[in-house]
Amino acid sequence: MTHDCCIVKYADDTTVVGLIRDDNDLAYREEVEQLVDWCNLNNLVLNVDKTKEIIVDFRRTQRSHTP
Numbered sequence: 001m002t003h004d005c006c007i008v009k010y011a012d013d014t015t016v017v018g019l020i021r022d023d024n025d026l027a028y029r030e031e032v033e034q035l036v037d038w039c040n041l042n043n044l045v046l047n048v049d050k051t052k053e054i055i056v057d058f059r060r061t062q063r064s065h066t067p
Contacts, residue, residue: 005031 004019004027016035018028039046 004028007031007035 004021006017008015008017014035016028016032018025018031020028036046038044
């Protein structure tokens with residue numbers, strides 16, 4: 001886990017929080033992949049129908065974000 005990403009758990013909910021700098025989301029995406037791998041190894045199923053991604057962008061210029 002990097003210092004720019006963290007995993008927050010509450011009951012049966014899990015949240016991955018990541019700080020993306022300079023349009024480089026590699027550390028965040030790797031953290032999500034590690035979570036998926038861990039779930040698979042421990043026979044846990046991620047409900048992708050209930051999975052959400054929220055992007056909070058504090059930059060002053062408008063940019064489009066790809067899903």
